[in-house]
Amino acid sequence: MAAATVAEAPEVLQECGCKGIRTCLICEKQRGDEPPWQLPPQKPDRFVYCSHTGWAAGAEESDFEGWAFPFPGVMLIEDFVTREEEVELVRLMDRDPWKLSQSGRRKQDYGPKVNFRKRKLKAAGFRGLPSFSREVVQRMSLYPGLEDFRPVEQCNLDYCPEWGSAIDPHLDDTWLWGERLVSLNLLSPTVLSLSHEAPGSLLLCPAPPGSLEPLVEGVMAFSRSVLCQDVEVDITLPRRSLLVLSGAARHEWQHAIHRRHITARRICATFRELSPEFCSGGRQQDLGQELLNIALSFQGRPL
Numbered sequence: 001m002a003a004a005t006v007a008e009a010p011e012v013l014q015e016c017g018c019k020g021i022r023t024c025l026i027c028e029k030q031r032g033d034e035p036p037w038q039l040p041p042q043k044p045d046r047f048v049y050c051s052h053t054g055w056a057a058g059a060e061e062s063d064f065e066g067w068a069f070p071f072p073g074v075m076l077i078e079d080f081v082t083r084e085e086e087v088e089l090v091r092l093m094d095r096d097p098w099k100l101s102q103s104g105r106r107k108q109d110y111g112p113k114v115n116f117r118k119r120k121l122k123a124a125g126f127r128g129l130p131s132f133s134r135e136v137v138q139r140m141s142l143y144p145g146l147e148d149f150r151p152v153e154q155c156n157l158d159y160c161p162e163w164g165s166a167i168d169p170h171l172d173d174t175w176l177w178g179e180r181l182v183s184l185n186l187l188s189p190t191v192l193s194l195s196h197e198a199p200g201s202l203l204l205c206p207a208p209p210g211s212l213e214p215l216v217e218g219v220m221a222f223s224r225s226v227l228c229q230d231v232e233v234d235i236t237l238p239r240r241s242l243l244v245l246s247g248a249a250r251h252e253w254q255h256a257i258h259r260r261h262i263t264a265r266r267i268c269a270t271f272r273e274l275s276p277e278f279c280s281g282g283r284q285q286d287l288g289q290e291l292l293n294i295a296l297s298f299q300g301r302p303l
Helices: 025-030 083-095 131-140 213-217 247-251 285-295
Strands: 045-050 055-058 067-070 074-077 106-110 113-115 120-122 153-159 167-170 177-186 190-195 201-206 224-227 231-237 242-245 254-257 266-274
Touching: 074 231, 083 131, 083 177, 083 266, 131 266, 177 247, 266 285
Parallel strands: 045 231
Antiparallel strands: 045 055, 055 067, 067 201, 074 242, 106 153, 113 120, 153 266, 167 254, 177 242, 177 266, 190 231, 190 254, 201 224
């Protein structure tokens, strides 16, 4: 991926793609001074994920500072692409049209057309991931845990503070999409916030200053708890980093990007693999293989 000049920020949208209860700064300004909507309330108990230990620790100056719990299923790879590669990737993305999306975002979809409610999909019109992602996907396979990752879909999302860009807490589909969600964070750092709506409590143990390794290696003395529904875990995503969610972090914790964490233009390229139903031995393995062959031809254009 050759170097190029830095891409300029796009013009502010004159209209938005919001539907239902979702809003952005554009449609909020158009609806008057007393909006009928409310931004999602912040969870009262904030924890911060540490990529070195795999634990979520209570935020500084919070009621749970000095307390932590294990948070499996997250892998963060910093500096996955170089500055020059980032510039070139964004330049190539901006050559293709962006479509309006909800909550002040724009998007580019490279994948089969899917009706998740009816569980139907069509390969017609799908030509694969974009050519500029070939090297990105090849590089993923060099990292432990991603050796066999073969994405069948790529979704680029464009965030901008002038639009009030955000994405609500959600779990990705599990009928079509598989175990790992892989996202490349470009242009600016941000925070991915994870929340758990299940009843029950999380057990906490004291977090020693600077490191949680003694707790991992020794006996963990849990002596405090916090309600699951009150907890939000923040994962700081540096610019040019790659994030992998799997296990509980992918299937049990909803992930979101809050408006307050978008301070400059940010592009996220998320890659998804197939679920077991579409892999070898699955009920729709033939269709899955067809989709993979198309995806990894890298001849795609945004749908």
